[in-house]
Amino acid sequence: MYKRIRDLREDRDLTQKAIARALNCSQQVYSNYELGLRxxxxxxxxxxxxxxxxxxxxxxxxxDDPTIKK
Incomplete structure (x- = not known):
């Protein structure tokens, strides 16, 4: 899971800071999600x-299918 969120972010050329802002959390908290520390x-x-x-x-x-099922 942790590698997936990192890959999703990197595939879109986004920074941890940008994702953290979208999630309303700090960059450090988001980094800990990606590292599996939290x-x-x-x-x-x-x-x-x-x-x-x-x-x-x-x-x-x-x-492995990213499609959202409705």
Missing amino acids: DIPTDILIKLSGFYGVSVDYILGIS
């Missing part, structure tokens, strides 16, 4: 899913 709360997972337009299952590594 668990990602459910509300943040949902925000990341919406921000990147991918499913929560994709972020969690449950699925």
Whole structure:
């Protein structure tokens, strides 16, 4: 999961600071999410899913299909 959120960010050429701003958290907190030093709360997972337009299952590594199922 942690590598996935880093890959999603890097694929879009975004900084940790930019993502942290979108999530309303500090860059350090977001960095800790990417490094696996801090668990990602459910509300943040949902925000990341919406921000990147991918499913929560994709972020969690449950699925390799990023498509959001409706």
